[in-house]
Amino acid sequence: MALIVHKYGGTSMGSTERIRNVAKRVAKWHRAGHQMVVVPSAMSGETNRLLGLAKELSPATHSTALARELDLIAATGEQVSVGLLAIALQAEGIDAVSYAGWQVPIATDSAFTKARIQSIDDVRVRADLEAGRVVIITGFQGIDPEGNVTTLGRGGSDTSAVAVAAAMKAAECLIYTDVDGVYTTDPRIVPEARRLSTISFEEMLEMASLGSKVLQIRSVEFAGKYRVPLRVLSSFTDWDIDINEEARSGTLITFEEDEKMEQAVVSGIAFNRDEAKVSVMGVPDKPGIAFQILGPVADANIDVDVIIQNVSHDGRTDFSFTVHRNDYARAMDLLKNTVAPACGASSVVGDPKICKVSIVGIGMRSHVGVASRMFRSLSEEGINIQMISTSEIKTSVVIDEKYMELAVRALHKAFDLDQPAEA
Amino acid sequence: MALIVHKYGGTSMGSTERIRNVAKRVAKWHRAGHQMVVVPSAMSGETNRLLGLAKELSPATHSTALARELDLIAATGEQVSVGLLAIALQAEGIDAVSYAGWQVPIATDSAFTKARIQSIDDVRVRADLEAGRVVIITGFQGIDPEGNVTTLGRGGSDTSAVAVAAAMKAAECLIYTDVDGVYTTDPRIVPEARRLSTISFEEMLEMASLGSKVLQIRSVEFAGKYRVPLRVLSSFTDWDIDINEEARSGTLITFEEDEKMEQAVVSGIAFNRDEAKVSVMGVPDKPGIAFQILGPVADANIDVDVIIQNVSHDGRTDFSFTVHRNDYARAMDLLKNTVAPACGASSVVGDPKICKVSIVGIGMRSHVGVASRMFRSLSEEGINIQMISTSEIKTSVVIDEKYMELAVRALHKAFDLDQPAEA
Numbered sequence: 089m090a091l092i093v094h095k096y097g098g099t100s101m102g103s104t105e106r107i108r109n110v111a112k113r114v115a116k117w118h119r120a121g122h123q124m125v126v127v128p129s130a131m132s133g134e135t136n137r138l139l140g141l142a143k144e145l146s147p148a149t150h151s152t153a154l155a156r157e158l159d160l161i162a163a164t165g166e167q168v169s170v171g172l173l174a175i176a177l178q179a180e181g182i183d184a185v186s187y188a189g190w191q192v193p194i195a196t197d198s199a200f201t202k203a204r205i206q207s208i209d210d211v212r213v214r215a216d217l218e219a220g221r222v223v224i225i226t227g228f229q230g231i232d233p234e235g236n237v238t239t240l241g242r243g244g245s246d247t248s249a250v251a252v253a254a255a256m257k258a259a260e261c262l263i264y265t266d267v268d269g270v271y272t273t274d275p276r277i278v279p280e281a282r283r284l285s286t287i288s289f290e291e292m293l294e295m296a297s298l299g300s301k302v303l304q305i306r307s308v309e310f311a312g313k314y315r316v317p318l319r320v321l322s323s324f325t326d327w328d329i330d331i332n333e334e335a336r337s338g339t340l341i342t343f344e345e346d347e348k349m350e351q352a353v354v355s356g357i358a359f360n361r362d363e364a365k366v367s368v369m370g371v372p373d374k375p376g377i378a379f380q381i382l383g384p385v386a387d388a389n390i391d392v393d394v395i396i397q398n399v400s401h402d403g404r405t406d407f408s409f410t411v412h413r414n415d416y417a418r419a420m421d422l423l424k425n426t427v428a429p430a431c432g433a434s435s436v437v438g439d440p441k442i443c444k445v446s447i448v449g450i451g452m453r454s455h456v457g458v459a460s461r462m463f464r465s466l467s468e469e470g471i472n473i474q475m476i477s478t479s480e481i482k483t484s485v486v487i488d489e490k491y492m493e494l495a496v497r498a499l500h501k502a503f504d505l506d507q508p509a510e511a
Numbered sequence: 512m513a514l515i516v517h518k519y520g521g522t523s524m525g526s527t528e529r530i531r532n533v534a535k536r537v538a539k540w541h542r543a544g545h546q547m548v549v550v551p552s553a554m555s556g557e558t559n560r561l562l563g564l565a566k567e568l569s570p571a572t573h574s575t576a577l578a579r580e581l582d583l584i585a586a587t588g589e590q591v592s593v594g595l596l597a598i599a600l601q602a603e604g605i606d607a608v609s610y611a612g613w614q615v616p617i618a619t620d621s622a623f624t625k626a627r628i629q630s631i632d633d634v635r636v637r638a639d640l641e642a643g644r645v646v647i648i649t650g651f652q653g654i655d656p657e658g659n660v661t662t663l664g665r666g667g668s669d670t671s672a673v674a675v676a677a678a679m680k681a682a683e684c685l686i687y688t689d690v691d692g693v694y695t696t697d698p699r700i701v702p703e704a705r706r707l708s709t710i711s712f713e714e715m716l717e718m719a720s721l722g723s724k725v726l727q728i729r730s731v732e733f734a735g736k737y738r739v740p741l742r743v744l745s746s747f748t749d750w751d752i753d754i755n756e757e758a759r760s761g762t763l764i765t766f767e768e769d770e771k772m773e774q775a776v777v778s779g780i781a782f783n784r785d786e787a788k789v790s791v792m793g794v795p796d797k798p799g800i801a802f803q804i805l806g807p808v809a810d811a812n813i814d815v816d817v818i819i820q821n822v823s824h825d826g827r828t829d830f831s832f833t834v835h836r837n838d839y840a841r842a843m844d845l846l847k848n849t850v851a852p853a854c855g856a857s858s859v860v861g862d863p864k865i866c867k868v869s870i871v872g873i874g875m876r877s878h879v880g881v882a883s884r885m886f887r888s889l890s891e892e893g894i895n896i897q898m899i900s901t902s903e904i905k906t907s908v909v910i911d912e913k914y915m916e917l918a919v920r921a922l923h924k925a926f927d928l929d930q931p932a933e934a
Binding site: 107108146160164170179186190191237 | 530570576586591593595659
């Protein structure tokens with residue numbers, strides 16, 4: 089018997105029929121002797137419907153007063169979900185009780201629409217568990233020190249579930265979703281993509297931030313910080329499959345490096361085509377130049393991802409970085425009209441039609457030649473590399489976006505990701 | 512400058528366009544210098560939608576655990592309304608803040624789905640008003656001593672508004688609804704029916720309980736207990752009509768009898784066709800007989816309205832009462848098979864096709880001959896009276912339901928209700 093947290097996404101909660109299936113699955117776990125805490129999202133489409141109503145009434149300004157009201161409105165979606173799930177469990181003959189975030193309470197700061205969880209009081213929940221009840225808690229929300237309802241931002245229910253699991257020292261947090269785990273890459277691009285039975289926390293962070301949108305990245309950070317064993321699995325299996333089989337399905341996100349020692353060097357191929365590349369050419373190579381260029385960019389609220397500064401020639405260097413494609417025009421404008429003249433650059437060039445492809449793997453740390461194998465594979469396909477960026481567990485290249493699928497497929501094959509890891 | 516409470520029903524809040532109109536109306540009152548507290552209902556249809564989802568998931572049992580969840584779910588309808596109205600007011604340039612019942616807090620008992628308000632803490636609301644904000648509070652709900660969300664039952668938003676007005680000693684509580692006031696009788700039956708500019712609290716209670724469904728009866732009781740000046744008026748006038756004209760429109764429910772002294776004896780004609788008549792005939796006339804008959808009826812959860820016991824003949828009497836028509840079959844069954852044999856009655860007869868018509872008026876107390884005028888009017892129309900019941904401010908008759916419209920029209924004319932009261 090263990091304390092287990094289940095999290096169900098909006099699609100899994102999308103109709104009363106699906107909620108009934110979630111209840112049957114939770115009831116199965118409860119009957120197997122586990123203490124169950126469940127964190128469901130709002131029924132799919134509900135949060136958009138609610139915020140759509142608000143948008144009809146509000147001009148395009150963003151005030152704290154408005155954000156406070158948006159949170160009070162949006163939080164109702166999950167409040168309905170938890171009540172419905174409790175009723176469905178009661179209909180299964182299971183004693184169940186639901187709480188809104190403020191009732192637990194889940195304490196957050198006052199950053200409306202993007203609040204951060206500060207603490208979770210588990211006294212009430214634990215008393216219910218001891219009394220044999222299934223406890224259902226709203227995802228996505230909490231209460232600030234002034235008693236206002238706050239929300240954690242889109243996808244916040246993952247974070248809520250992990251935070252609850254951390255606060256209650258749960259044995260495992262199971263994130264039920266519409267995919268059956270984390271894959272070596274997107275199966276829509278590489279049909280041979282394989283589900284990973286485990287992935288390290290650091291790899292998952294890289295995979296998530298690079299576009300594998302299985303889990304909200306904040307929830308992975310949270311799980312890493314508090315070492316919450318996290319499993320991503322499908323809510324579309326039959327609810328009555330064998331519980332031991334279910335408990336081993338999906339992908340487990342781990343914190344023990346040992347487990348990975350003998351496994352593949354590269355765990356997956358991530359990619360992202362939401363970026364654009366900008367280069368400031370012929371910049372005088374002197375201290376402070378990076379800040380001179382990136383300071384105004386940051387001031388304009390433009391997020392920067394890959395940053396490359398080449399070695400200099402004749403006291404001048406080229407400085408390149410990538411930004412979100414939506415910020416491309418603004419970034420180019422700023423660099424051409426303000427930054428380049430100020431720092432004496434010779435020119436500014438850019439390209440919005442690029443993509444970033446990364447190999448991710450904790451094994452890279454202890455294996456040489458991984459990057460060169462990547463470059464050779466791309467070279468064999470005739471793909472020109474425009475930028476390279478490396479870290480402990482990933483190597484990213486920026487290439488022409490038209491080669492993205494080709495690059496992902498080539499790398500997936502080059503690192504034997506289509507072969508079972510245990511082979 | 513005064514503290515004013517506005518209450519808007521679900522129809523008035525039925526779309527973002529209508530919410531915008533509510534905001535403009537409230538803004539007008541705020542700009543005229545009033546401190547404004549607004550209590551809106553859920554958008555029309557929303558409470559039914561939410562409870563419909565719950566019903567799909569739940570079998571037909573009624574447990575406290577289920578009721579608790581139903582309240583958590585149903586309360587979200589008003590929570591969305593208050594947030595949207597706050598946003599609409601902000602869009603009008605008015606500083607506005609909204610609160611769910613638990614945030615005020617509005618303290619209730621733990622009778623889920625039919626909770627009673629116990630106290631309202633006005634500290635937070637008053638601070639907002641002093642800071643120049645419009646405060647919007649969810650109707651229909653509160654929080655119990657254990658921190659659970661409770662609802663007050665259908666129509667509870669009227670009660671919430673009156674309770675807030677009482678707690679804050681508001682100058683007036685304005686109930687905006689889809690009718691423009693209280694009428695002398697239903698205009699669908701008597702086209703000459705007139706809107707009353709004032710009605711006494713006691714008369715309003717009788718009119719409400721007898722089927723004039725303008726206000727929830729609990730809210731009227733609450734207003735009477737705390738002497739909250741209450742006005743029923745239309746939310747379908749243009750929002751920008753002159754505020755002084757608006758402040759005098761609708762019907763004011765008063766507590767000062769003096770005002771009524773010079774006015775009409777009878778204020779209105781109420782009617783109800785939801786009842787059925789049952790009679791226990793030839794009952795031995797001895798002490799305890801009423802309890803012997805009505806005790807089992809009450810035990811069966813059957814509500815009784817009019818009760819008549821005729822004088823006895825030869826030591827035997829006839830005992831008649833009315834029940835809700837939905838309870839008629841159960842009541843007849845109980846009386847025939849259990850009660851009548853036990854108390855030695857000669858027979859049980861009943862009639863579901865009756866109606867009750869009442870004249871209501873505080874003036875009746877000091878005017879003789881009102882009842883006889885009523886009976887004469889009905890007699891002139893050839894309407895047979897089956898039962899008569901009188902109280903201080905009303906006289907009710909039970910008649911064949913087919914004569915209901917005729918009786919209402921005749922009485923409306925007999926008491927000159929189609930003539931302006933000040934004529």
